Amino acid sequence: MPDTNAHGDAVAQAQPGPGAASGTPPQPAASAEARTDERRFRAYTFAVLSLGLVAAFAVGSWQPFHWDSKLLWIGPVLAVAFLLAEQLGINVDVRSGISWTISFTEIPLVIGFFVAPFEVVLAAHLVAGIGTLLARKVAGRVLYNAGAFLLEITGAFAVAGLVKYAVGAGTGDKFPWVAALAGTLTAPLVSTLLALAAVRVLRRRMRVSTAVRLTARILVVGFVNASVGLSGYLVISNTPKAWPLVLAVFLGLTALYWAYSDLLREQRDMEALSDVSLMVARSGQLAAARPAGRADELVGGVDVREWATIAERIKDQLAAGRVVLRLRLEAKDPLRVVVAGDDLPPADPAADDPLLRLPGAHVRHFRITEANPDVRAALLDRGAQEALVVPLRSANQLLGVVEAHDRLSRWRGFGKYDVQLLGTMASHLATSLDNRRLLATLRHDAYHDPLTGHLNRLGFRQVAKEPLRDFATNAVVLRIDLDVFSTVSDALGYAWADRMVIAAARRIRDALGPDVPLARLEGASFAALLVGCPPEDAHHAAERLREGLSAPYPVDRLSVEANAMIGYATTTPEESGDVVDIEGLLQRADVAVRATKGGEEVRGYVPSMGQIFLRRFQMVTQFRQSLEDGQVSVHYQPKITLPNRQVAGVEALVRWVHPEFGRLGPDEFVPAIEAAGLIGVLTSFVLGEALKRCRKWLDEGLRISVAVNLSVRNLADEDFPNKVARALEHHGIPPELLTFELTESGVMSDPQKALPILRELHSLGIVLAVDDFGTGYSSLAYLRQLPVDQVKIDKSFVLGMGTDLGDLAVVRSIVELGHSLGLTVVAEGVEEDVARDQLEAMGCDVAQGYLISRPLPEDRLEAWLQARTARSPGRHSETVLTLLT
16 A cells, blocks of 8 residues: 655554555644645545545445345454455555555455445445554544545445446346456555545655556556455355365465565665665765865765765665764764754763664664663653664774664564665665775875875865965965975984974964965975965065074974075966966975075065076986986995895985086986986986896895886886886896886876886886885775885884874884785885884884985995895805894
């Protein structure tokens, strides 16, 4: 029977009726809109009841009534038969508030055509129907159902009478079987049409396809029931002793209906599970597409608008009065509540709410009549009599809780199918939330600097777009550089330099306020965007910021003197919001900060500062000549294995001493060379020098591998693997002694070109390593796609292990992750004995850093090997170098 409650805001009420289905619309909720619907439904009830009375009078006048004493017992027997047929009904929930009951009321109805006149059948059905309503305490729609009963029976007898005359059966009291069958099918059809009309009256939604499919099922089941009843009556009336056979057929039909209802339930559950999965996937795609820095409708990391639809679908499938999703992405976030259905009472759950601290991740079924006092109080606080509750958990934290309150069906509460379905849906939701949490972490890492927590260059570019559109003519980009970073790192190590950077970042944030976009670009260089700042005020703002940054920095027990240099660039009046380029402003500010000298630590960009680019141009044009003149050299930094401390290899690092500009760091000249398309020349030079050094070691009986850094532009050269193969063959170097190190973000900037080249290199036997692992925007997401053999933990994590438990946990996680994927794990930036010992305890394979050695030129490297290592025979007749303690 179609019990319609499209909004799920009240318990659907229904009554028995003839045919495969009967039903009524739902009780509307007590609201202004619901009261309007109630008035509409009262008018509809009056129309149905009036039409039923008129139809009953007309059919009673048309079909003669003949008294027979047998009617004294036939009438009560029919009423009991209608009652039993309804009590044996099988309820199938189609969706929230819409259910279909497979009843057997067609059987007594079709028999009634042969044993009783219209008035007796009508009275028996009215008594049975209204009596069932009252017994079930469903009295809110008695008048509507009385009118429906009248129309069902009068419609049935009217159609049967017309068919009787059509087949030429005369005017006798008995109906031929074809007329009885047609009349019986009319009753469920009338009931269904009335219920569908009620759906429209109450302005509830139901798809036309759903209504057609439901009506077709009702007619099919009604036909089967009527046929069984008709056949049974005809068999028993002619062969009374055949009643056991008829009973067996009836029981078989009942079992078939039960199986059919289970099949429909499984189909419906699969559709709902598919819908929820698609919604979850779509919400994940929307989250991934959201720009950096946006937090629309986000509370605790959860987008309410995305999850409200999911909650509504779960409520719809479970036919629940209310579904509550309590969600969060991080343990420190509060649980965000999303409600579908009845309003949740305003009281907040207590901290010790038993429904929010359930162990495990399986579904619990609570009933207020069976619950312990604590659970009963929690249910009362929610205004619920019954609840299904399932925690949503990741591997190590609670992500949320799903609660389904008070099933709408009048037949029963939540059953085993509901528990199974909610458990499966909850598993999908927990997986989605865990993936969303990982995605949020990856997105945060992609747009934020891991050391300071501020934006990185990419995040700064994303966040600055919208303010630049709004304040195109009053925007200032500041570039801030601390000039002590390299000095501190050389004197005290990178850990101390990082502390300086963190302290400086905190001062900048305090000076500019929480709403100013702030980024750490690299090293001790920062960028900030000031909007609504006139150009004439930019210099004063930069001066005030520089004064604050130049004060001494107390780092542990030291006080480090520092000096800050700031360059700034302002938008010009000719620029509009559509053409302002944050990269252009950053470049101008970079030129300005490089132009600062001596006491002039704050400079604004002017076009004449383009001389900076002239320097870069000179470096690019002079690079080839510098290679030939020997100004560019290769230094080597040793790597040792843990725990046996054997020299496993060296990393080749390029150095340039320019005759005019002096010693140039790789960070200064490599990007310029790469942008000029000369990175292939540089890579070939470093590779050749490294292979020569490796050949000398092989000639001495030493198997020491060499590692060379690759640029993303190297991976765009389709002939690069062939060049490497020729170089290996030329020097006679086994490919396993050559390692190429590459940054993952560089590879994934164009994976379609890079991955085939990497696979070809890997097939040659060359070792591939992911450099600076843990800082890339997609380290976990793409690691398995890369044909790599090693991961190198970024030195920022290794340097912070001794003071930051978070860094220690990251390093341990990377070691475990690398080993789980069968990779060798190399740790960079090992500067202290305690860090080496911690890495060794974690199972890290290889260590590299100042504790072992700084990068050394070739002659000093040989001296270091002679002084710091001991030689011993290896397994394959080669000599092994072991670091002296």
